[in-house]
Amino acid sequence: MANKKRRTELDIDPSILSETEAEASSENGDPAAVAPAVEKESEAKEKSTEGGVKKIKINKAKLALIAAGGMGAVSLAAAIVWGIMASPPEKTEEPEKAKVEKVVEKEEPVAVAPKIEFNIPPIFVFKPFLVNLGKGDNRRLVRVNFSAQMSGDKVNEEIKRNLVLIRENIYYFLQSKSIDMFRVEEKKKRMAVDMAIVLNRSIQSGAITKVLVSGLVIK
Structure with a gap:
């Protein structure tokens, strides 16, 4: 133990x-x-x-x-x-627009014709004249159409006022001519000048500048 x-x-x-x-x-x-x-x-x-x-x-x-x-x-x-806010936004490059070239046609200068003013004098158109020319077998009926170029409108008014007298003077003038005056060209031109002289004798407000023979018929 x-x-x-x-x-x-x-x-x-x-x-x-x-x-x-x-x-x-x-x-x-x-x-x-x-x-x-x-x-x-x-x-x-x-x-x-x-x-x-x-x-x-x-x-x-x-x-x-x-x-x-x-x-x-x-x-x-x-x-x-702050940097992001302060920095300016970057410019996004836009796709360039297709440039459309406009074809400009050169306009050639147009020559402008100068305005020509035609001072057409007033003209009085006479009714046809019937004149008996010659004697016997050589007798002919001549029909003459002519017009008178005047210096102004006053002459036109005066011819209208004295038309009967003026027509008688022209009739006697034509009747005094021979048939050859209406056949030969040079004589017809001389006759037109003589008719203008006869008309101016009856006109006081102006003048007859030219006589134009438009028709001549010999029967």
């Missing part, structure tokens, strides 16, 4: 015995036994507080770094936005 006790005592871990002794001494109020335990506990608390302080310091440093990083990111984002 003594051997068994000894074996059991020897088999017990001395650390366990010390812990039990300490607990027993603490329960009994032994200050020598309590002091080491209190010191250990205070050291553990100090270490835990130091670790907590270190953790707090580390957390504060991390928070400061995170805040600084966040502020930097915000500043960078604000700078980018």
Whole structure:
């Protein structure tokens, strides 16, 4: 039995015995036994507080770094936005419109003919004259158509007023001519001049400038 006790005592871990002794001494109020335990506990608390302080310091440093990083990111984002807003919008290149070349035809200068004013004098057209020329077998009936070119409208009015007298004077003039005066071209031209002279004798407001023989028929 003594051997068994000894074996059991020897088999017990001395650390366990010390812990039990300490607990027993603490329960009994032994200050020598309590002091080491209190010191250990205070050291553990100090270490835990130091670790907590270190953790707090580390957390504060991390928070400061995170805040600084966040502020930097915000500043960078604000700078980018400001740069985008401040920079003028890029001009989008529009497709070039097809250039339509207008073919301009050169207009050649048109020569404008100068206006020629024709001052056509008034003309009085007489009714045809029937004149018997010659005697016997040489007797011929001549029909004469002519017109008179006048110097103005007043002559036209005067001829109308004195038409009967003027026609008688022309009739006697034509009747006094020979048949050859109406056949030969040169004599016909001379007769036209003489007729203008006869007409001017009966006119006071102007003059007959020319006599135009338009028809001559000999029967």
